[in-house]
Every structure is written in structure tokens, then in C-alpha cells.
Amino acid sequence: ADKKSVQINGKNYQTDSWFNTPSHILANVPRRLHLQKDHPVYITRQIIESVFPAPTYKYHNTFDPVVTAYQNFDSLGFPEDHPGRAKSDTYYINEGTLLRTHTSAHQAETFRANLSPGYLISADVYRRDEVDRSHYPIFHQMEGARSWDRASVPNEDIAVAVWSDVEQLPTHDMKVDDPNPPFHADRNPLQTDHHSAAEAEAIGAHLKRSLELMVVEIFTRAKAAAKRADPDFVDDPLQVRWVEAYFPFTSPSWELEVYYGGNWLEVLGCGVVKQDLYINAGVPNQLGWAFGIGLERIAMLLFQITDIRLFWSQDKRFLRQFHGVSDNLDSLKRFVPFSKYPGCAKDVSFWLKCTSAAGGNVKPNAHNFHENDFMEIVRNLAGDVVEDVKLVDDFTHPKTGRKSLCYRVNYRSLERTLTNFEVNDLHEKVRNTMVEQLGVELR
Numbered sequence: 001a002d003k004k005s006v007q008i009n010g011k012n013y014q015t016d017s018w019f020n021t022p023s024h025i026l027a028n029v030p031r032r033l034h035l036q037k038d039h040p041v042y043i044t045r046q047i048i049e050s051v052f053p054a055p056t057y058k059y060h061n062t063f064d065p066v067v068t069a070y071q072n073f074d075s076l077g078f079p080e081d082h083p084g085r086a087k088s089d090t091y092y093i094n095e096g097t098l099l100r101t102h103t104s105a106h107q108a109e110t111f112r113a114n115l116s117p118g119y120l121i122s123a124d125v126y127r128r129d130e131v132d133r134s135h136y137p138i139f140h141q142m143e144g145a146r147s148w149d150r151a152s153v154p155n156e157d158i159a160v161a162v163w164s165d166v167e168q169l170p171t172h173d174m175k176v177d178d179p180n181p182p183f184h185a186d187r188n189p190l191q192t193d194h195h196s197a198a199e200a201e202a203i204g205a206h207l208k209r210s211l212e213l214m215v216v217e218i219f220t221r222a223k224a225a226a227k228r229a230d231p232d233f234v235d236d237p238l239q240v241r242w243v244e245a246y247f248p249f250t251s252p253s254w255e256l257e258v259y260y261g262g263n264w265l266e267v268l269g270c271g272v273v274k275q276d277l278y279i280n281a282g283v284p285n286q287l288g289w290a291f292g293i294g295l296e297r298i299a300m301l302l303f304q305i306t307d308i309r310l311f312w313s314q315d316k317r318f319l320r321q322f323h324g325v326s327d328n329l330d331s332l333k334r335f336v337p338f339s340k341y342p343g344c345a346k347d348v349s350f351w352l353k354c355t356s357a358a359g360g361n362v363k364p365n366a367h368n369f370h371e372n373d374f375m376e377i378v379r380n381l382a383g384d385v386v387e388d389v390k391l392v393d394d395f396t397h398p399k400t401g402r403k404s405l406c407y408r409v410n411y412r413s414l415e416r417t418l419t420n421f422e423v424n425d426l427h428e429k430v431r432n433t434m435v436e437q438l439g440v441e442l443r
């Protein structure tokens with residue numbers, strides 16, 4: 001599969017032994033669902049943008065998905081051995097070039113350009129991942145940030161300036177649980193070399209209030225859509241909580257969770273920007289916050305879309321349901337699923353290939369199987385007619401120590417009934433490809 005070069009968005013890239021981006025991914029790079037009018041991802045972007053108004057916030061929606069490993073990882077302080085850098089998790093074009101795994105890849109350059117106090121970046125992002133109804137190897141994120149310039153205030157007293165901006169924000173009456181202190185020496189540290197406690201507290205307050213307002217906006221629209229579908233609709237009062245988190249490029253950091261349908265859902269990650277980012281971007285006088293949110297996640301809640309593959313559907317029965325919503329957000333309706341087609345589950349059981357230890361001795365319990373490599377084979381062959389892939393059995397032979405796995409692949413199209421012949425043929429191809437590419441022994 002190793003080609004000499006690939007073309008992405010009109011540019012040529014040399015590939016090398018790191019190249020692991022399959023054709024089904026490359027084919028979808030130009031789709032950019034966040035720019036397709038009336039698409040649920042586009043509509044979700046519009047709703048969030050409405051909470052972060054121009055000109056304070058400037059919108060960037062066309063940054064190139066091909067970035068350097070430096071942009072995606074190093075510029076953000078990811079350690080050299082961070083698991084996100086592995087070929088099993090990330091789509092590489094070559095050793096130094098990859099498909100961005102998050103919109104944070106553009107933080108440094110956007111801080112450097114320093115065009116406005118705040119920005120929003122919406123973009124397609126790429127991750128090798130499991131296969132199920134809420135994971136797709138391409139999805140869309142929005143990055144947001146807001147900075148203040150020390151040089152712009154008397155005595156460099158930025159805390160006072162930030163608090164006055166907090167007071168300008170609208171209020172809300174949503175129930176918020178925020179049990180932790182604004183920072184914590186071990187769990188969620190203040191950047192003591194760069195920020196006073198008052199500064200970090202003020203920035204954290206502006207961050208939290210801004211993002212709470214975003215959640216209120218989204219769920220008010222979701223509730224209105226539910227009521228249009230069913231005038232008797234009653235929902236539980238909206239509830240959110242702030243949870244301490246860790247990201248290499250913010251401190252302190254948080255995740256926001258929303259109580260929805262009986263579960264706490266993680267909605268976004270955020271924090272006070274590590275000062276090194278501003279310093280390295282040539283704007284050492286700035287300080288502020290950043291957040292990142294997955295747009296499909298939010299769109300699934302807004303529109304009641306239960307399978308993430310639907311976002312990629314070109315079927316009129318999907319797309320026409322959102323017609324006109326971009327021009328009138330108040331007409332947003334819940335998605336009405338079209339009939340569910342029958343699925344077909346097939347198992348595949350196999351012994352893992354043993355890897356040899358130094359000196360050539362075969363070690364029965366040593367292997368280098370990465371589940372994502374298997375997921376990729378299924379996606380590449382079955383595309384969007386695979387609904388999910390689950391591990392159903394994991395067995396180690398008591399005598400030989402050899403390990404065997406069994407996965408269940410659930411084939412189902414969202415758009416039509418699959419024939420028996422078609423599913424058998426696909427599954428046979430999956431089995432053969434596993435032997436060829438992963439060296440496993442089928443059982």
C-alpha cells in the first residue's frame with residue numbers, strides 16, 4: 001500500500017514507512033462537513049459561533065488538515081513518548097506529517113497571528129479508533145480561545161480587566177456543580193511562574209461562564225426542537241458539572257459534563273493556556289483560556305442522531321431533513337430516522353502471531369497486535385456498512401500461553417438491506433486480509 005506520494009487538497013506529499021492513511025480516509029478529506037450548508041455539523045457550528053460573537057472572536061474554518069507532528073504535538077508540549085503519537089492512533093503521511101488529531105494543532109499559529117482577542121477554529125480531525133455508533137475516524141472539532149494583553153491595562157492588572165469582562169457576559173440559571181478549587185497544587189496546578197492566583201481565577205471564571213452559556217444555548221435549542229416534535233415533551237432541568245482534567249497545553253484544566261438521558265456526558269475539554277505557548281508564539285504579554293469541543297457529539301444530542309455514520313450519508317432522506325435550517329436556526333427539528341435495515345453479525349476468531357524475543361526465541365505470549373489495525377481493515381473493506389466491532393472473547397491457552405481473540409463484526413447499512421452474498425463476501429475479505437496484514441492464524 002506504500003505509495004511514493006499522495007495528493008491531499010491539491011498538494012503533493014512524499015510518503016515513507018510511516019504512511020498509514022488508507023484510501024477511504026483520503027477520499028473523505030475534501031468533504032468538510034462543517035462547511036456544507038444545512039448539514040447538522042454546519043448547523044451545530046453556527047449555533048456555537050453565535051455564543052462567541054465577532055469581532056471579539058474571529059472564525060477560522062478552512063485550515064489545512066495536513067499538519068506537521070510539530071504543530072499537532074510538540075508545539076503543545078506533548079512528551080516524546082505520548083501514546084497519541086503512535087502509528088496505531090494517528091494517521092501519518094510521513095514521519096513528520098500527519099492528519100491533525102485535534103484542532104489544537106492550530107493554537108500556536110493562531111496565537112502568533114494575533115488577529116483578534118479571541119478565535120474559533122472549526123475543522124475536520126482524524127483518529128484511528130474503534131468502530132461503533134459513536135466513533136468515526138474523521139470527525140469535526142471546534143477550538144476556541146480568548147486572550148488578554150497585559151500591556152493593555154494599567155499596572156498590568158489583568159485580573160480586574162478579566163473580571164469586568166466576566167460581568168459583561170449574560171447570566172443564566174442552569175444548575176452548575178463546580179466542587180473543586182480554581183486550581184490545586186497537585187491535581188490541577190496554577191502556573192506559578194506566570195500567573196497570580198487572582199489572574200488564573202479570573203480567567204477560569206470567564207472560561208467557565210462562557211462555556212456554560214454555550215451549553216445553555218445548545219440545550220435550549222435541543223429542547224425547542226423536541227417540543228416542536230412533541231408539544232407534551234417535558235425534560236429534566238439541565239445540569240452540568242466541572243471536572244478536573246489534564247491536557248499538556250493548559251493548566252489548570254477541566255472537562256465539562258452534561259447530565260443527559262440519565263448519564264454524565266463529557267462535552268468538552270478546556271483550561272488556562274500554558275504560558276509557553278504564548279511565549280513561543282512571540283506574544284508573551286498575552287494570557288487566556290482555550291477549549292475544544294467535538295461537533296458530532298453535540299449534533300447527535302441536538303438532532304437525536306444515534307449513529308455517527310449518518311453524518312456521512314449522501315442519502316436525500318437524511319440531508320433533506322435539515323433543509324433551510326442554516327438560514328433559520330429556529331426551525332431546527334429532530335431527525336426522524338428512516339427505517340432500520342436488518343443487520344448481520346459475523347464472528348472472527350484467531351490466534352495472535354507470536355513475536356520473537358531477542359535471539360530469535362519465539363515467545364508465545366508476546367505479540368504486537370493493535371486493535372486499531374484490525375478496526376482499520378474492517379473499515380477499509382466494509383466502509384460505512386459496518387455498524388460496530390466488539391471483542392467477544394479473549395482466551396489464553398493454559399499450556400502453550402498462546403492468545404486468541406474473537407471479534408464480532410456487525411454489518412448493517414443505514415440506507416439499504418445488505419444481501420447475504422455481500423456480507424459473506426465482505427467478511428471473507430476481512431478474514432483473508434487479517435492473515436495477510438496482521439499475520440494472525442484463523443481458528
Ligand code: PHE
Nearest residue numbers: 102104269270271290291292
Ligand atoms: N484538543 C483537546 C482534545 O482534543 C481539547 C482541548 C482543547 C483541551 C483546548 C484544552 C484546550 O481532547
